[in-house]
Amino acid sequence: MTRYLLFFLTGFAHALLILLYSDLSAEYASFYRALGLAGAVALFAVASWLTLFSMRAGALVSLVSLLALxxxxxxxxxxxxxxxxAFDTVILAIHLVLGALALIALVTSLRYTFRRSLSWRAGTRGAGYVVKIILAAIPVSIAVAYLLYA
Incomplete structure (x- = not known):
């Protein structure tokens, strides 16, 4: 359950920061912005709920997303x-905090991706099936809303 929250919050915070940064700087669509946004959306919309049902598959998807982030x-x-x-130190501090969060998530993802004793079908044990479905619906609905209204 903590990996779900870690991936969801890391991806969501990065997506919000990318969208806010691109709106404030009036920067048009660049490769770096598109890459970061794709990694953030894939992290919170796919990898977070995938870890509920298969920890290794979710860790593999999050590994690629976190490298892009x-x-x-x-x-x-x-x-x-x-x-x-004037605010370069504040903006840099925000990026350092998010970068540290992404590094923590990357180390967690690496740990679960290359663990041999973990089955590909093993999901999160703490939550019941109904709770997993509800938790999986949250990031998927946010991603669908983003794609519909963006």
Missing amino acids: LYWNGYVAQHILQQET
Whole structure:
């Protein structure tokens, strides 16, 4: 259940930050923004609920998503350091916190992806099947709403 929350919150926070950053900077669709947003949406819309039913499959999807997010985070941190703005330290601190959260999620994902004793069918044990369905509906409905209204 903690992996579900970790992946969901990391992906959702990154998606919100990417959308907020692109709206405030009036930056048009760039490769880095699209890559980061695709990684964030895949992390919270697919990997989070997939870990409820198959921990290894969810960890594998989150591994790819988190690598894209870390690449975007590094690019934005480098871009912020090149700018001379009044709030560059605040913005950089926000990106460092989100980058640390993504690194923690990446280490967790690596640990579950390459664990040999874990079955591909093993899901989260703590939640019942109905709770898993309800928790899986939350990120899927948010992703569908984003795709419909974006």
